[in-house]
Amino acid sequence: MRKPVVLRGYQFSVYNRIARVALHEKGVPYETEEVDPFAIDIPRDYLKRHPFRRVPVLSHGEFDVYETAAITRYVDAAFGGPDLMPTRAEVLARVTQVVSIMDIYGYRPMVRQVFAHRVFRPAAGEQSNKTEIAAGIEASLPVLGALDALVSEGHVLDGRTFTLADCHLAPMIAYFVQAPEGAMALSKYSALADWWESASQRPSIEATDPGLPLG
Ligand SMILES: N[C@@H](CCC(=O)N[C@@H](CS)C(=O)NCC(=O)O)C(=O)O
Incomplete structure (x- = not known):
């Protein structure tokens, strides 16, 4: 069975959009979970996934990754579709x-x-x-x-x-x-x-x- 892909982030976050662009380019279906990093009551569960209180976090099954450059590298390596990271x-x-x-x-x-x-x-x-x-x-x-x-x-x-x-x-x-x-x-x-x-x-x-x- 395919592991679910969930992007946890804030709809207006530019970093959230960067991750979404990579997912779209690779043709990866994903769900979203809205987290406002500027709110005072960021859910505890989210803070366990991101100790620096920023967005986004990508979850692929049990695997969580934060830092957008790491997320997009992961998306590129973990899924099929066009390569987004050149090798030259x-x-x-x-x-x-x-x-x-x-x-x-x-x-x-x-x-x-x-x-x-x-x-x-x-x-x-x-x-x-x-x-x-x-x-x-x-x-x-x-x-x-x-x-x-x-x-x-x-x-x-x-x-x-x-x-x-x-x-x-x-x-x-x-x-x-x-x-x-x-x-x-x-x-x-x-x-x-x-x-x-x-x-x-x-x-x-x-x-x-x-x-x-x-x-
Ligand atoms: N280095 C982080 C930066 C992420 C980031 O700064 N996200 C902004 C939203 S665009 C955020 O969470 N801001 C909350 C804050 O500054 O408290 C990454 O690459 O993911």
Whole structure:
């Protein structure tokens, strides 16, 4: 019998979406369990699966894994479907590099500052702060520059072979460009903007769009 696949996470989490994109790309059927990591009463059972109180966690039968880069690597290795992790040394290095760039330098300014304060918080009826948006845009520029250089080099994000770099980057850019300041910033990096134009039309990206909260 096939072991159940359950993605435990928060519908609006960009990391949750990254895991969903990988599952969609591999054609893996899965269930979801909603966990809001910002709630004060995160269920105890969930905290046993994720000691750092973040989302998501992927469960495959008895096997639990947290940290999204580990989840997407697991999904790629554990299931059939197209390979999302290339084996050629240069490409493998670039995929890992894009994932790290987004986790360490991109996520906070692009998602937590620009998207959250310009788009998400107003949609949710929460207060937002213009200083955060401006600081987020400034901190995003070197990230966009680095990504643009990697796209131009041609080893990853080439618009033909979809990899774990695309899975990780697309949901973050999808949020970033919902802010007009983010869309404007991206338009200055033409190779990256072209990549996004094509990635945004990918069925796995369209199918996993979480939308926005209703006030
Ligand atoms: N390194 C973690 C990051 C996950 C993460 O930060 N998720 C956010 C939602 S997008 C979260 O759980 N935030 C809760 C918080 O910051 O308290 C991963 O790769 O899974």
